Amino acid sequence: MYRIIEILTSDENQSRIKEFFKKFNVKLGDSVIIETNNAKHMGVLIPRYEYADVSHLVLKLKNGYNIGINLEKINSIKKTPVESDPTKSDTHNSLTESEIIRDSPDSQLPNLSLLSTGGTISSKIDYRTGGVMPALTAKELNDSIPELKKLANINPEVVLSEYSENIRPEHWALIARKIADNVLSGKYDGIVLSHGTDTMHYTSAALSFALQALPIPVVLVGAQRSSDRPSSDASTNLIGACTFATRSKFSGVFVAMHHTISDDVIACHIGTRVRKNHTSRRDAFHSIDISPFSLIKKDQIEICEQYTDLKFHERNKNLENLVVRSKFNDKVMLLKFYPGFDCKVIDYCVEKGNKAIIFEGTGLGHINKECFHQIKNAVKKGILVFMTSQCIWGKTSLTVYDTGRDLLEIGVIPLFNTTSETALVKAMWCLGNFEDKDVISMMTSNIANEFTNRIIVD
Amino acid sequence: MYRIIEILTSDENQSRIKEFFKKFNVKLGDSVIIETNNAKHMGVLIPRYEYADVSHLVLKLKNGYNIGINLEKINSIKKTPVESDPTKSDTHNSLTESEIIRDSPDSQLPNLSLLSTGGTISSKIDYRTGGVMPALTAKELNDSIPELKKLANINPEVVLSEYSENIRPEHWALIARKIADNVLSGKYDGIVLSHGTDTMHYTSAALSFALQALPIPVVLVGAQRSSDRPSSDASTNLIGACTFATRSKFSGVFVAMHHTISDDVIACHIGTRVRKNHTSRRDAFHSIDISPFSLIKKDQIEICEQYTDLKFHERNKNLENLVVRSKFNDKVMLLKFYPGFDCKVIDYCVEKGNKAIIFEGTGLGHINKECFHQIKNAVKKGILVFMTSQCIWGKTSLTVYDTGRDLLEIGVIPLFNTTSETALVKAMWCLGNFEDKDVISMMTSNIANEFTNRIIVD
Numbered sequence: 001m002y003r004i005i006e007i008l009t010s011d012e013n014q015s016r017i018k019e020f021f022k023k024f025n026v027k028l029g030d031s032v033i034i035e036t037n038n039a040k041h042m043g044v045l046i047p048r049y050e051y052a053d054v055s056h057l058v059l060k061l062k063n064g065y066n067i068g069i070n071l072e073k074i075n076s077i078k079k080t081p082v083e084s085d086p087t088k089s090d091t092h093n094s095l096t097e098s099e100i101i102r103d104s105p106d107s108q109l110p111n112l113s114l115l116s117t118g119g120t121i122s123s124k125i126d127y128r129t130g131g132v133m134p135a136l137t138a139k140e141l142n143d144s145i146p147e148l149k150k151l152a153n154i155n156p157e158v159v160l161s162e163y164s165e166n167i168r169p170e171h172w173a174l175i176a177r178k179i180a181d182n183v184l185s186g187k188y189d190g191i192v193l194s195h196g197t198d199t200m201h202y203t204s205a206a207l208s209f210a211l212q213a214l215p216i217p218v219v220l221v222g223a224q225r226s227s228d229r230p231s232s233d234a235s236t237n238l239i240g241a242c243t244f245a246t247r248s249k250f251s252g253v254f255v256a257m258h259h260t261i262s263d264d265v266i267a268c269h270i271g272t273r274v275r276k277n278h279t280s281r282r283d284a285f286h287s288i289d290i291s292p293f294s295l296i297k298k299d300q301i302e303i304c305e306q307y308t309d310l311k312f313h314e315r316n317k318n319l320e321n322l323v324v325r326s327k328f329n330d331k332v333m334l335l336k337f338y339p340g341f342d343c344k345v346i347d348y349c350v351e352k353g354n355k356a357i358i359f360e361g362t363g364l365g366h367i368n369k370e371c372f373h374q375i376k377n378a379v380k381k382g383i384l385v386f387m388t389s390q391c392i393w394g395k396t397s398l399t400v401y402d403t404g405r406d407l408l409e410i411g412v413i414p415l416f417n418t419t420s421e422t423a424l425v426k427a428m429w430c431l432g433n434f435e436d437k438d439v440i441s442m443m444t445s446n447i448a449n450e451f452t453n454r455i456i457v458d
Numbered sequence: 459m460y461r462i463i464e465i466l467t468s469d470e471n472q473s474r475i476k477e478f479f480k481k482f483n484v485k486l487g488d489s490v491i492i493e494t495n496n497a498k499h500m501g502v503l504i505p506r507y508e509y510a511d512v513s514h515l516v517l518k519l520k521n522g523y524n525i526g527i528n529l530e531k532i533n534s535i536k537k538t539p540v541e542s543d544p545t546k547s548d549t550h551n552s553l554t555e556s557e558i559i560r561d562s563p564d565s566q567l568p569n570l571s572l573l574s575t576g577g578t579i580s581s582k583i584d585y586r587t588g589g590v591m592p593a594l595t596a597k598e599l600n601d602s603i604p605e606l607k608k609l610a611n612i613n614p615e616v617v618l619s620e621y622s623e624n625i626r627p628e629h630w631a632l633i634a635r636k637i638a639d640n641v642l643s644g645k646y647d648g649i650v651l652s653h654g655t656d657t658m659h660y661t662s663a664a665l666s667f668a669l670q671a672l673p674i675p676v677v678l679v680g681a682q683r684s685s686d687r688p689s690s691d692a693s694t695n696l697i698g699a700c701t702f703a704t705r706s707k708f709s710g711v712f713v714a715m716h717h718t719i720s721d722d723v724i725a726c727h728i729g730t731r732v733r734k735n736h737t738s739r740r741d742a743f744h745s746i747d748i749s750p751f752s753l754i755k756k757d758q759i760e761i762c763e764q765y766t767d768l769k770f771h772e773r774n775k776n777l778e779n780l781v782v783r784s785k786f787n788d789k790v791m792l793l794k795f796y797p798g799f800d801c802k803v804i805d806y807c808v809e810k811g812n813k814a815i816i817f818e819g820t821g822l823g824h825i826n827k828e829c830f831h832q833i834k835n836a837v838k839k840g841i842l843v844f845m846t847s848q849c850i851w852g853k854t855s856l857t858v859y860d861t862g863r864d865l866l867e868i869g870v871i872p873l874f875n876t877t878s879e880t881a882l883v884k885a886m887w888c889l890g891n892f893e894d895k896d897v898i899s900m901m902t903s904n905i906a907n908e909f910t911n912r913i914i915v916d
Contacts, residue, residue, distance in 0.1 A: 198820035278849050339627060339629075348803070363623070364656075389737050392735055395738070
């Protein structure tokens with residue numbers, strides 16, 4: 001299904017492609033036809049920042065794929081000046097100039113708050129260094145995607161400007177409070193938060209716990225390619241997120257990203273059950289142990305069948321029901337277990353005053369028996385020790401094997417099928433907002449769909 | 459596609475199902491027809507150890523699925539004594555009694571070494587506690603699956619008896635040396651190693667580095683359900699592993715497990731590119747960023763197309779080419795980064811005399827800028843700091859964003875698309891067998907297919 005390029009690690013001269021382009025009198029951005037011995041490809045020449053090799057050029061095809069073509073196999077490159085721009089998405093109707101110029105709010109359209117925090121979706125390529133820099137504000141983002149103005153009256157605001165690897169629990173609190181303010185203003189039908197994809201699933205989990213009984217949807221959205229790149233997924237993701245935020249009949253915290261690598265369908269995931277499972281693909285985000293909550297196809301919002309008998313809040317006007325608990329206590333450590341794991345790291349956690357440990361055990365939630373002594377000691381000192389699985393999918397179960405039963409006996413608490421990332425965020429939230437004595441019962445209760453109460457039988 | 463059961467967390471009386479069975483005069487193992495208001499199900503009543511709820515019974519259908527049925531919805535259960543046993547796999551031809559009794563070697567059959575290390579595949583349910591216990595030896599395992607005797611003359615031996623969460627780097631060394639001995643004896647056409655599934659992918663990576671230029675295949679195999687359970691995958695996995703080990707024309711280290719949840723196809727994965735991605739499903743093991751090397755269907759071995767132009771050793775008789783390097787240095791730490799990560803853990807790694815850190819960064823391989831100071835210090839002290847991604851799929855790339863370029867500058871070394879688990883094992887192996895000065899160049903070279911040299915373009 002996917003086209004393949006070879007990855008080389010040689011340090012050939014970086015200027016090879018430039019010379020090649022010169023030879024055929026073409027440049028980046030040109031629509032071209034490339035002939036090799038076996039095939040003919042039509043598309044737009046684009047930069048190849050993600051790829052380390054220099055022996056390939058990258059062509060964006062009309063169907064949205066990028067392909068790499070080995071320079072040595074190319075016989076000719078010809079410009080096709082009449083070719084229409086294949087980088088324009090045809091998922092959404094194109095708009096005439098008169099339609100997109102609209103400055104005053106349209107009373108027929110819903111009102112949307114667009115909050116930006118940084119990340120690729122609001123980044124530009126720095127053509128000097130070849131890297132990506134955070135650059136766009138929510139306003140610039142809004143302005144750069146004219147289709148948005150047809151969907152809603154959008155109020156863009158900047159909350160932060162950080163790559164998401166730099167987002168910390170205190171940022172979650174800041175974002176939650178800003179969203180709460182905008183919800184309580186009563187002005188908006190939905191809120192969209194643009195966010196770096198690296199830790200977007202941690203932030204979506206944090207907001208799912210911090211903001212409960214939301215009257216309107218809050219949709220996090222990101223991009224795997226910066227918005228000035230031809231292969232960018234920024235505009236389709238943002239259009240999908242804005243569509244869901246303003247039109248969904250359900251409220252709650254969601255993440256909207258590509259459902260497949262094509263631009264046709266945007267998936268909307270539950271904030272506590274989503275994970276970034278690929279470093280670079282546009283469909284990197286997956287719902288874990290459950291289907292995406294909703295698929296957004298052109299102008300249509302489909303809700304997945306398996307959710308129809310689960311309880312989700314419908315969109316409503318009851319602002320007074322909103323519960324905001326935005327504190328996070330970062331004295332929680334997430335530890336992935338592995339063969340050769342240094343058990344004394346558990347002692348380190350205790351010494352540093354942590355209040356909880358989230359283990360990513362193996363399989364159903366297991367840890368080497370050599371660590372039992374340290375875990376016992378941690379539990380004795382009042383540290384809460386929770387178990388998740390590094391498998392990603394499936395649930396922990398500590399009753400199947402001796403090891404699990406031993407771990408239960410020494411006080412380890414399994415977290416069913418909460419992902420380790422969501423478990424970490426939830427523990428920080430519980431410890432930030434409630435008394436210590438209540439944390440165990442909260443961690444093992446379903447607060448924001450962090451447990452799926454139906455699982456796939458295998 | 460999958461049938462669904464509900465998971466409850468109530469602590470209803472555990473004896474409810476027993477009473478229920480009594481009422482309808484049935485017991486575990488009976489073939490029955492169950493009628494609910496909406497449906498009629500035919501199958502065998504089986505134990506439900508994996509499931510915490512007590513309000514459901516579990517029925518194994520003829521198609522191999524297990525389904526949970528809510529006791530309250532059941533109108534009647536009737537025994538069907540004429541029903542043939544649906545727990546018998548029909549993937550492989552059934553054998554007559556005369557065929558399976560064979561004590562002396564058959565000179566027409568290949569010779570196989572079957573080594574056991576423990577784990578579910580060699581476990582039995584303890585009917586007193588309801589848990590699973592390691593119990594079977596390789597001999598018992600061999601004897602319990604009569605089809606194996608038709609495939610090969612099998613020499614079963616016990617190497618260890620441990621659940622795989624207890625396997626440590628020194629066990630990898632022990633296993634590697636035992637395999638080397640058996641290879642060098644020249645007696646065998648293939649080697650199968652039964653192993654607990656929890657850390658089987660760590661061990662398969664360890665053996666891939668420790669045993670190079672193997673003349674015959676070494677196939678690790680496990681089971682997600684113990685071999686005396688009707689839903690066990692032990693026999694089909696073992697038959698698949700033995701088929702590949704004795705008949706494949708390729709040598710190397712592989713992992714054989716269910717390809718889907720049905721019993722029809724066993725997938726054979728490259729030892730360095732496989733991961734356990736589900737806590738309980740039979741098809742829990744996936745090849746990462748590449749298709750399984752081979753699919754074993756009944757008596758047929760299919761090699762996946764994308765490997766046909768890659769270099770794999772063919773099976774051969776050159777015992778003298780075997781390279782055994784079986785030392786592992788466990789002074790390596792694997793750290794998963796997350797928002798709120800305690801940067802001082804990096805100082806802890808340094809203080810404890812570790813020689814390398816494998817980071818599981820976010821996205822393309824990122825870490826909060828607040829940790830840069832500690833990483834710099836670690837690098838200054840001579841610690842090797844490598845980067846992988848917690849996304850699981852896709853490759854690290856530190857040249858796309860500022861953060862990545864900063865990490866490169868302070869000396870962090872990206873490991874392309876090596877999984878974090880394989881990267882950990884490889885670092886332990888490099889540090890165990892080579893001089894420190896050679897480790898960086900080895901870690902960034904492809905030794906045992908830990909880098910895929912073709913990746914999917916997105």
